Amino acid sequence: MAKKIVQEKEMSFLDHVEILRWHLVRSTVAILLFSVVAFVMKDFIFNKIIFAPKNANFITYRFFCQVSKIFGTDGLCITDIPFTFQSLAMAEQFSVHIWTSITVGFVVAFPFIVWEFWKFISPGLYEKERKGAFLFIIVSSFLFFLGVLFGYYLVTPLSVNFLGNYSVSDIVSRNITIGSYISLVRSSALASGLIFELPIIMYFLTKMGLITPDFLKKYRKHALVLVLILAAIITPPDIVSQIIVGIPIMALYEVSITISKIVVKRERKKEKQNA
Incomplete structure (x- = not known):
């Protein structure tokens, strides 16, 4: 242990930067690999996950409706989310596909990213603390995934329902670009994951x-x-x-x-x- 500490103290700043660089490289490769898988699974990612909160039959809306009926009202029941998607730029859909795949890749690769982070900081920890690597990765990943699910199943539907039904005037049609919609879903899920x-x-x-x-x-x-x-x-x-x-x-x-x-x-x- 003492020898390990001496070695760490003798390392220069550039040595630490070099080590960090390789941890970042491996994390980036993991994200890209999962991004490629997500890119190929386009139909499932977009139709079953990304655009699901636009459907009034989404599980969160049905849950709130059931809760509302318990109290003898249907005030929380969602029957329609009156807006349609549109693409205004030639490369918008392809760009959205790329960035959504990268986001999915980051989420799926998160446990590996945490593992790389742990390997970078572990030399500065006590032997007993280094043995807690598995627990650290499990807890960190669990909290992150829990936050992402919280953002997707709660924050996103609340935002989509409110903003999708909000109108300043009846003469304004609700045609939402897919970029702005997916940006809302992405920020809600990732922000919640990081907050957790x-x-x-x-x-x-x-x-x-x-x-x-x-x-x-x-x-x-x-x-x-x-x-x-x-x-x-x-x-x-x-x-x-x-x-x-x-x-x-x-x-x-x-x-x-x-x-x-x-x-x-x-x-x-x-x-x-x-x-």
Whole structure:
């Protein structure tokens, strides 16, 4: 272990950059390979996944309708999302196909990307911490995929339904470019996936000594305001959608406080053992 630390200390900045470069190269190759697979599966990716929230029979709309009927109303039932898709540029559909495939490639390759990230930072960790690689990859990937599903099945339908039905005047027809629609789906899913990594981020920030549980508790109210602002950015501007999105994000913040407490407790225990 001591020998390993000495080797890491003797490495120059350019050596670290070179190592990082190869981790990035391998991650990029993985993304491209999965992107090629996604590119070939065009019909499934677009018809079954991307454009599914445009269908009033989408599972999320049916769920809200069932909940609405439990309370004796059909106020949450969606019967139609009145807009059509159009392509205005010659290369728009091909460009959308390429970037959607890359996005899918990134999502599918995420566990491998996390593995490469772990291999880059692991030399600076203790032996016991390096043994937690498998758990780190599983937890990080689970949170990311959970966030992507949250964004796809909740944030996206709320946004599509609200914006698809919103109108400033009856004389304006709702012809939406496929680029703007897919951009909404992509940003909703990826933003949610990255937001759900909050506990992991807080873990490393606590390990680095940049934050503490007391700091997170002290600024809990400020965090609540930021969460509401964030929810307003990634959801339609209605209070129900913001609350639906804000609750899980705030729950992740509370989980982060618990994780920070555990990390601090372990660090203090190590300090006592080494004293």
